[in-house]
Amino acid sequence: MSQSAALMMSQKQIAARVLVQEHLAHEHLQAMSSGQDVGAQKQRIKCLLKQQDATLVAHYYTDALVQELAEETGGCVSDSLEMARFGNHSLSSTLIVAGVHFMGETAKILSPTKRVLVPTLEATCSLDIGCPAEEFTAFCDAHPDHTVVVYANTSAAVKARADWVVTSGIAVKLMEHLASEGKPIIWGPDQHLGRYIAKQTGTEMLLWQGSCIVHDEFKVIGVQQLKQVYPNAAVLVHPESSYAMVEIADFVGSTTQLIKAAQEMPNKEFIVATDRGIFYKMQQAAPDKMLMEAPTAGNSATCRSCAHCPWMAMNDLDKIEQVLLFGTNEIVIDAGLQERALKPLQRLMDFAATN
Secondary structure, X not given: OOHHHHHHHHHHHHHHHHHHHHHHHHHHHHHHOOOHHHHHHHHHHHHHHXXXXXXXXXXXXXXXXXXXXXXXXXXXXXXXXXXXXXXXXXXXXXXXXXXXXXXXXXXXXXXXXXXXXXXXXXXXXXXXXXXXXXXXXXXXXXXXXXXXXXXXXXXXXXXXXXXXXXXXXXHHHHHHHHHHOOOOEEEEOEHHHHHHHHHHHOOOEEEOOEOOOOHHHEOHHHHHHHHHHOOOOEEEEOOOOOHHHHHOOOEEOXXXXXXXXXXXXXXXXXXXXXXXXXXXXXXXXXXXXXXXEOOEOOOOOOHHHOOOOOOHXXXXXXXXXXXXXXXXXXXXXXXXXXXXXXXXXXXXXXXXXXX
């Protein structure tokens, strides 16, 4: 490369770095700002939580203000299973589950005697939508000799049809265990996570063809272009992303594992391929690191233009306050369904406790 070409490349990299840093600063201010009105609202919610004997549990992908409120009130910010497990151990009689619908169901399955409320019943998940219970049941019934393993991102009815429920953090260990038993396996609903597990374990599985609309949008070319500007940045990828994205990752793991990787890896810069909500806890864990969103496809004002779940974005302070005031949006599960769905969840927790 000539000296002039090298100088031009250097200038482009500097300009690109400035643009990325300005974007990150803007996003950080938007997520973390809290004026007097927000402060007053949070105080009202804190009073309501005490009055209602309620605990707020929030997912990593919800708004930073929601996660902050959960932490400030003795609640929990975590993945869906830990949210439900935390709620089960809580002494509160009411759980406010800030996330998506199946997370409220999981909390209710593990805590059937508690009142479980969600900020909105409309917040769902593309993996849940893409795996209707009747169709999945028919798929499983067509292969009666298979062990049925489903991801936590599924409805109570789908969990009730499964032999095991898994999370992304423990899926590889569990699949290695099941493979050693020699039984064929059905996996659902996330096909990308299924293929990742199959490659890691060498296990053959029948895959349900579901996917996450957020993780599906990360593209290799966008990450490669960002790597040209930040060549020393480590790429962190959630296994719900495509196989091509997993192949270029420096680390692949669940939300909790990605946060830990940002904290423990020596790199000072990270390109993070998961929902941008994770940055709240990741910045806490690694305050000295530079964290960048992995580029996604699309350029319109939809979920295709950003790394954020549109349903997770429905959770906000207004809805939390309203649900506490009026007791709406309660999760109710039939007792028989709850009992059937609990069995594969309990298997998961028992396995996790010893592995």
